[in-house]
Amino acid sequence: MNINQPLQYILKLCLLATTVNALAVNVVAAEVQIFGQDGRHGVDGRSGRDGNSATERIIRASEQLQTIDIFGTDGEAGESATSGEQASGCQQPQDVTVNVCGAKGGNGGNGGNGGRGGYGGNATVYFESLSQLKNVVLHNRGGRAGVGGKGGQAGSGCNCTQPRWTVNYCTWALMAQQINVDNAQWREVNRELFRCSGDAFYDEQQDRPQPAILDPNYRYGWKYIGLSQQRDFTCENGLTGQPGRNGIDGEPGSYGQVLLVKGTEIPQEQISYSDRVSLLVDRSIRLIKKNLSKKMGLQSLLGIGSDVRDSYRLLETVQNSFKVSWQTIKRPEDLGDPPLKTEITESGKLQFYIPGTLDYILNNSPNQTEITITGGIHPKRLGRFKFKGFDRFPDPRNFTLLDEGKLLGELKTVKLTIILSQNNSKVSEMSYPLVPHQPYPHWADAYQINLGDRFDSWLKPEQPVEYEIRIEQTAHSGVTYTSGMKIGFVVDKVTHSPDIQYYSGTTLTNLLKLINK
Known part of the structure; x- marks a missing residue:
């Protein structure tokens, strides 16, 4: 048989290698x-399908279980x-002139x-009351997790029945002798x-x-030369498939949340109120604040047999009210009708x-x-001081404010x-304090200010200087409102109309701005 002739059966390609031992040459x-x-x-x-989640429930605790x-x-x-x-069809071909390996087994499926x-x-x-909660037996745990499925086992591959074998190759010489020629010699x-x-004898026969x-014109014949090559071939067992992985267990469902509400309803929250004074007189305004807190100990509050998480939220409401009374001969407009704002705190106290x-x-x-309200002043009457000029020219130590x-x-x-x-x-x-109800040298709210010699050291001729007159007016409520003016001049060159800049403080x-809205 010629070593180059094709095999008579169908074989698939496999990634293996073979070493050939040759008597005459080395062949891969x-x-x-x-x-x-x-x-x-x-x-x-x-x-697996997910479990069903429960719907939210409203429960009204009572004396009934x-x-x-x-x-x-x-x-x-x-x-x-x-x-x-x-693997199937695992009959290994025998004594073939090629390395072989078995087919692979199938992989197991994943769970x-x-x-x-x-x-x-x-x-x-x-x-x-807390005693009513003992009549509530509540079960709101989450569902258990579904377990993952098992992975499939791996299939086995084809196994070899002839792990190793040797194939011999002999050399034959093709001889030729010319016909019709006397004593013609055989020639290779x-x-x-x-x-x-x-085996030489067996092979020749x-x-x-x-x-x-x-x-x-020639006759031909083969002459046996002898054994020339030996090739070793091997068989590898087919690979076993990969086992499938087990499925992942699902997550357990969580407990539902519990909100405890003291009372029969959750009122609408009103934590602040603001309006002009004239619109608040003789009205009762109620403020409500909801206080939500996280607490532990729910299992001890509910009835025996409850299956709940121990944490819960507690909603409590605080409320308070206020009203404005008017007890002054002045009208709200006379006082600027300013806005008044009220807020309620977590404790239920009011802040005004x-x-x-x-x-x-x-x-x-x-x-x-x-x-x-017992009285007051119009905000626009604050910060109304004006500089009326220096009293004695060119002396800057005496001036009048109105x-x-x-x-x-x-x-x-x-x-x-x-x-x-x-x-x-x-x-x-x-500083120059003005105390109410004390006599001052003034006419029609004009105040004569005499600085004396306090600034004489700095009031040098032709020296440019600046007076800043800061006025702090404190109301009966204790709130201080600041305003003022800045007056620039040159000593000994005081004029009737100096450079004046008026300003008001932030308060x-x-x-x-509030009363002008």
């Missing part, structure tokens, strides 16, 4: 092929996978994942390798090749934001606070601060 073996049919892979298992079941259902288990099939447990239902429990034409047993007729220009009294009772708001008798205190600056730096200052500016 030919391809490696597979016998048998690969096993089919297993089928993956179906994942009640049992409420709002638990989640269990997750479904995942299906197990099928195993991989064994299906377990379903998630359903969530327990949330519950809102209304109660009047070609040499070829043929598969043989390696049984495995002699058939001569080919290449030329009709009342403009400092109003005089008032707070009367507290268990469920209401009364704000009694309060166009005419407020001295209606305030708690008035304080003037005169600051002397040179080159934008303060060099000295003095006064914000108050005026």
Whole structure:
């Protein structure tokens, strides 16, 4: 048999290598092929369905025992996978001139994942007293997790029945003798390798090749030369498939949340109220605040047999009210009709934001606070001081201020601060308090200010300086409103109309913005 003739059966290519031992030459073996049919892979298992979550419930605790079941259902288990099939058609071809390996077994399928447990239902429990909660037996746990399915087993590959074998190759010489020529000699034409047993006597008798007729003028015959090559071939068992992985267990469903509400309903929250004073007079305004807190100990509050998480939320409401009474001959418009704002705290106390220009009294009772307005001033009368000029030219130590708001008798205190600056730096200052109801040298709310010799050291001829006159007006409420002016001049060159810049402090500016809205 010629070693180059094709095999009579179909073989698949396999990634193996073969070493050839040659008597005459070293030859690298030919391809490696597979016998048998690969096993089919297993089928993956179906994942389990998730459990159903419970719906939210509203519970009203009473003196009657009640049992409420709002638990989640269990997750479904995942299906197990099928195993991989064994390789089939595993008859190993014998004594072939090629390395062979068996077909592979099939992989096992993957198990299906377990379903998630359903969530327990949330519950809102209304109660009047803690003893009523003992009559509520609540079950709102989550559903159990579904277990994952088992992975399929791996299928086995084809095994070898002949792990190793040797194939011999002998050399034959093709001899030719010319016909019709006397005493013609046999002459060697070609040499070829043929598969043989390696036994010379047997090969010459049984495995002699058939001569080919290449030329009709010659007769041909084969001459046995001898064993030339030995090739070793191997068989590898087919690989076992991969086992399938087990499915992942699902997650357990969580407990539902529980909200305890003291009372029969959750009222609408109103934590602040603001309006102009004229619109608040003789009205009762109620403020409500909801306080939500996280607590532990639910299992000890509910009835025996409850299956709940120990943590819960508690909603409590606090409320209070206020009203405004008017006890002054002045009208709200006379006082600027400013806005008044009230807020309620977590403890239920009221915080009031009342403009400092109003005089008032707070009367507290268990469920209401009364704000009694007894007087006040219009905010626009604050910060109305004007500089009327220096009294003696060119002496800058005496000047007159006019309060166009005419407020001295209606305030708690008035304080003037005169600051002397040179080159934008303060060099000295003095305070000038004005106490209400004390006589001052003034006419029609005009105040004559005499600085004396306090600034004489800095009042040098032709020296540019600046007076800043800061006015602090404190109302009966204790709130101080600041305004002022800056006057620039040159010593000994004082004029009737110096450079004046008026300003208002932040507190006064914000108050005026409020009443102008």
